[in-house]
Amino acid sequence: VLFVSYVWAILGITKGSYINASLFFSVIIYGVIFILLYRKKTNDLSSFSSQKYMDKKLNVEDAQAIIHKLNKAMEEKLLYKNANLKVSDLAKEIRVPGHQLSQVLNDNIEKNFTLFVNEYRISEACKILSAHNNLTIDAIADEVGFNSRSTFFAAFKKIKGMTPSSFQQSNTPDL
Incomplete structure (x- = not known):
């Protein structure tokens, strides 16, 4: 103007x-x-x-019940091995609304969904690496539910503070 x-x-x-x-x-x-x-x-x-x-804040008992169902499903059904696992899939599996699952993960467990699942995956990868089998790192990453080698390496380093190869070497007995 x-x-x-x-x-x-x-x-x-x-x-x-x-x-x-x-x-x-x-x-x-x-x-x-x-x-x-x-x-x-x-x-x-x-x-x-x-x-x-x-x-909509969950009470302690409800949150604990969801955590119990969540851990049971992850350990017994090995849901973390699904490379395409989403919050909605996990929520459906344990019969809890997705927003409640997300709330429990963030508020009670103090982890986001990705970190929660990746900790299960890395724990399984450590068991495989310690077993001294002949699987390649890529095969192990695929076996435990990672879509790519780089994602596996990044998650492993974040959670364990070392690379998968370093972990494997540190768990190999000296001959």
């Missing part, structure tokens, strides 16, 4: 300058009102969502 006013002033068209000023101030006022209303609306939404999740 200011640009148009300047162009009109340069061209000598000044008859409508008071219209430009009122239009400019109207746009400013509407903009400020919009920003204030939008801000209030987003603040209301954020307080609503935090209250929403506070009401």
Whole structure:
């Protein structure tokens, strides 16, 4: 609007300058009102969502029951070996809503889904590596549920603090 006013002033068209000023101030006022209303609306939404999740907090007994079902399913059914395992799959298996499973993992176990599953996978990989069988690292990664060698190496290093090869060498008796 200011640009148009300047162009009109340069061209000598000044008859409508008071219209430009009122239009400019109207746009400013509407903009400020919009920003204030939008801000209030987003603040209301954020307080609503935090209250929403506070009401759905699981009690300790329910959380412990979910943890028990979760560990039992992972250990007995070896669900972690499924390379395409998702939260929804695991939730369906233990008959718990996905959001509750996610909440238990994050709040009670203090791990995200990926780390939780990868710890089971790496534990199994360590057992295989310690058994001194002739499987390659890639075969072990595939066996325990990893889609790629790089993901396996990254998870192994994060959880164990060393590479799979280093782990295997440290568990090999000296001859």
